[in-house]
Amino acid sequence: MKATIYDVAREAGVSIAAVSQVMNGKGKISEERRAEILKTMERLNYQPSVIASALTGKKTFTLGLLVPDISNPFFAEIARAVEDQGHHLGYSLVICSTDNKDERVERYLNLLQQKSIDGMIIGTGMDNKEMLTPLMKQGIPIAMIAREMPDIGVHTVVVDDCVGGALAAKHLLDLGHTRVAILAEHAKVISSRERVRGFRNTLEEAGVVLPDSGVRNCHYTVEDGKRQAIALLEESAAVRPTALFCCNDMLAIGALQAAKQLGLKVPEQLSVIGFDNTILASVTDPPLTTVAQPIEPMGKKVVDLLIQELKKESKLKQRVVLRPELMIRQSTASPGDMH
Amino acid sequence: MKATIYDVAREAGVSIAAVSQVMNGKGKISEERRAEILKTMERLNYQPSVIASALTGKKTFTLGLLVPDISNPFFAEIARAVEDQGHHLGYSLVICSTDNKDERVERYLNLLQQKSIDGMIIGTGMDNKEMLTPLMKQGIPIAMIAREMPDIGVHTVVVDDCVGGALAAKHLLDLGHTRVAILAEHAKVISSRERVRGFRNTLEEAGVVLPDSGVRNCHYTVEDGKRQAIALLEESAAVRPTALFCCNDMLAIGALQAAKQLGLKVPEQLSVIGFDNTILASVTDPPLTTVAQPIEPMGKKVVDLLIQELKKESKLKQRVVLRPELMIRQSTASPGDMH
């Protein structure tokens, strides 16, 4: 059916060892033999089996990527960035949506291990970090992206969430907002907590206090963002927040919808600022001001770190923190601004 | 390092054949031996190597998915649907973004072949269909989703594009529109052509003619949609179209932005209708009326067809056409309607 190394060897009248050598560019082969072998490989349309070579200890050139949900634009964009750099370096990507369920994480981790992937990129949270130890014990490199698990000794690439929060706060402060509130993610998500912290600190430094009641934890859905935003905004104009900082774009969209439902004009009566800068932020009306994560560089970096480790070029684990950037669009303005 | 079948056999005091048999539930093994082996597998935390078993002719339990761009919401949603059903049946998914470039398609096809994937799901177009023959000759099942290549004998799952176009037309007709235009995709995309055809036919049956100048082919970007929409709308109110049918949600968003820039109110002065019903359609303002593709069922179906074929349960190739559904949101209304 398919040509194997044996077929090539036979046709070229050489040993399989010779064929293997020209494939790997190792050993000594005379130019003529080499050319001859190359030619037969061509003629037979020979495609070496990655499976077979992996069995002899070589790599599978396949990486695993764990994310909560590949259909979520943020993770889809992460996946694309990871895929591109992986492909560039000769690796394929197996994607796994975990729905943030530990059982799915575990199942995938096992599965990919059995399939001998060369490395694992994790962009999903997990409650039980023990799940990673089998992988680590087996020497499969791990790298995290957009999530972190301190005290677990793996490469990590994240955005500086605290600075991101600060950037958002500063922007609102500059516009003159003093009554602000936050739509945060679940309290166990470290990055969300950091964003809130950065936001809050900056506010406080400016003498603006943010009451605890002004921070609402939401599920990762537009609907919940909308619901929580409504709860926050259903007050008289005198006390109602004039600006909402949302820890991701989905929640910000929920906030936009809440404002619309309540008849509040954005940005005139309410400023909304998101986080991530996914494609969603650019299609809303008004376009969303948001804190951008440098998704592409992040994806490139995790792959680089991971592959560096699996090639044993470096042993030390890195934690790379990239700087977020404020994307000012049209969902923010000075309070009461009727521009 | 890692336990192999030999370790298990030795520890359990049996032959590797016995271990293999209990793993595959084949052959005859006494209950005691079986239990004993199971126990040692557990104790050693034995994970069979998919690589090794694939080498002996078994499957890799891995499927490939080719799409133009995984960061595009439509394909990300397709990927999720495919992943779910694959996972359900025990298969992992390797994703590949082709950017609609034949060279990338070819590269990925080769790569995945070398990695011995069990089947290939194609959701990207390609100019040169010859690229598939190596795969087919090697007996790797292929199935297409959301795209088709007639005369190539592979499973295909698509939405009825023609009906989708008709649905859109009927909706606009019902609302009373008579001056309409279309933002289509590239002319070589069959599904887009079909959508246009269904739309046009329905219009004509109602006695409404759509001049060729009212159909503009666009690139797959919001920007191009916007540009082409502006070209279409920059006419006096008396002749300007009152409704735009866009062959995908991205283009519809471009149309929405064009309307905004030109100061046209949607839906009062311009109705916009999209296609796909991706998450984007639900976050725009106003929310987009769009023709929904049943993405989840489509994903499930391709996987089922593919796996059915690779299990040799059935030989005949199927072409499954699912029915689209009109999702009426708020971007469409009667012309001149000031509701």
Place this chain on the structure above:
DNA sequence: TTGAAAGCGATACCAA
């Protein structure tokens, strides 16, 4: 029932 042994396709060491 159970196990010895022959592959699967490639790598790599060691003689020749």
Place this chain on the structure above:
DNA sequence: TTGGTATCGCTTTCAA
């Protein structure tokens, strides 16, 4: 330079 051969981990006859 070359080629013979053991090996990777597992499946699958075929004898015993």
